Amino acid sequence: QVQLVESGGGLVQAGGSLRLSCEASGRTFSSRAMGWFRQAPGKEREFVARISRNGGTIYYADAVKGRFTISRDNAKNTVYLQMNSLKPEDTAVYYCAAQPPYTVGSSIPTAYDYWGQGTQVTVSS
Secondary structure (H helix, E strand, O other): OOOOEEEEOOEEEEOOOOEEEEEEEOHHHHHOOEEEEEOOOOOOOEEEEEEOOOOOOOOOOOOOOOOOOEEHHHHEEEEEEEOOOOHHHOOEEEEEEOOOOOOOOOOHHHHHOEEEOEEEEEOOO
């Protein structure tokens, strides 16, 4: 069993920055690819970024490329999402998620077996 706890969300003006953190419980963190997703009101959950087990492979959604940075610290069981140059359209609940151990990285939500509770990010114009 893995518990994921996100933090760092909040209200920020357009152009501002936020850093999200997601701490995982248990001993399997370093064996799992991790991802960030978001869901805006009335919309489906969408992929934001993902990172491989050792951090060597990273992918971003086109909408956040060049503005967001995903990273991880396996010693701290934590994955991060640094969000810069935020836009009102980035407003959503942000979720971190973990894939099963030693599986191929994916941007599809159904490939992830554990999810955090979500943290709200609101960007005002």
